[in-house]
Every structure is written in C-alpha cells, then in structure tokens.
Amino acid sequence: MKQKLIAAARDAAKNAYCKYSNYRVGAALLAEDGSIWLGCNVENSSFGATNCAERTAVFSAIAAGKHKFSAIAIVGGSDENPATPCGICRQVLAEFCPPDMPVYFAGLEGGDISTTTIGELLPLAFSGAKL
Ligand code: THU
Secondary structure, eight states, X not given: OHHHHHHHHHHHXXXXXXXXXXXXXXXXXXXXXXXXXXXXXXXXXXXXXXXXHHHHHHHHHHHTTOOOEEEEEEEEBOSSSBOOOOHHHHHHHHHHSOTTOEEEEEETTEEEEEEEEHHHHSTTOOOOSOO
C-alpha cells in the first residue's frame, strides 16, 4: 500500500498549480474504506491563499463524506530533501487522522520512502475543548 499511495501522490503532483514557486507537491490519502483521495498544491497570485497538497486531499475526502483515514503519502522536493507537511497541514491532519497513522514521504522523482506518523509530526497537538 505504501508504494501504491506514493505512486498515486506522484500522479497527483502532475496536476499541481504552482506557477509562483514552481514547487510541485502531490498527496494521496487512504480512507478506511480503501478509497484514495488525491491532492496537489494550488497556488494563488495572493500567495497566502495557496492550498497545500495535503490539505487539498483532506478537504476532498471530507467533502465526499469520508471521515476515517489510515495513511497518507506525500511527494515533493528531492530525494535528499523531500517535502514534509507544513505547520498548517500538520494541524489539519491532526484534526482528522489518528496520532499513530503512518505518513509516507518521498522526493518528487523517486528514491527512498520515509515513514513517520501524525503524532511525530505534531506532538501535543492542540485539540481545543473536548466537545
Ligand atoms: N507545499 C505543499 O503543497 N505541501 C508541503 O508539504 C509543503 C509545501 C506547497 C505550498 C506551495 O505551493 C509550495 O509547496 C511551496 O511552498
């Protein structure tokens, strides 16, 4: 599944709209029912309106009614310096994904796949009031 998710993330990266940074990122989020939700970064001339690949994938899945996830793959950057989720994406992932959920990441063109977890990416995540 790790390889399949990374391949899906690589496909998604092809759709990145990254005319300002020229930094292509793709994400593939595995829902508990086996469905895979893709994301790419979508930039904007007002830079702060940019949406990262990870959040695009999470928001697509949520919009389709999926709420339980079991893994995510992210591709971007190089084999030596692969993309890892930004702070905002870590918080968004922590909202919907369990702390022990695997996060796979690799460079855009291939090379080693590294594995971490949501909890390692954002320890002591803020979760607000327990509603
Ligand atoms: N970006 C992502 O999509 N995900 C990451 O994990 C890191 C950064 C995007 C945002 C922006 O479009 C470009 O990469 C450069 O920061």
